[in-house]
Amino acid sequence: MPWCEECARYFAPTAMTAEGSCPSCGRVLEAQSSATDEEKTPWHFKLLVVALIAYLGWRIVDLFV
Numbered sequence: 001m002p003w004c005e006e007c008a009r010y011f012a013p014t015a016m017t018a019e020g021s022c023p024s025c026g027r028v029l030e031a032q033s034s035a036t037d038e039e040k041t042p043w044h045f046k047l048l049v050v051a052l053i054a055y056l057g058w059r060i061v062d063l064f065v
């Protein structure tokens with residue numbers, strides 16, 4: 001569970017802001033499971049990112065043609 005030294009309290013992941021910072025002081029909190037987050041990335045999310053890059057690449061090419 002993320003700990004904020006500034007406020008001296010724990011925050012549930014859902015209690016934090018979208019950026020993963022403290023809702024009270026705005027300090028970015030350390031995620032303890034950051035090392036395993038990479039492995040947990042679902043394959044369909046990676047596919048979405050690849051599709052997005054391909055789409056943006058096509059948009060850029062389309063812009064100059």
Ligand SMILES: [Zn+2]
Pocket residue numbers: 004005006007008022023024025026027
């Ligand atoms: Zn705080």
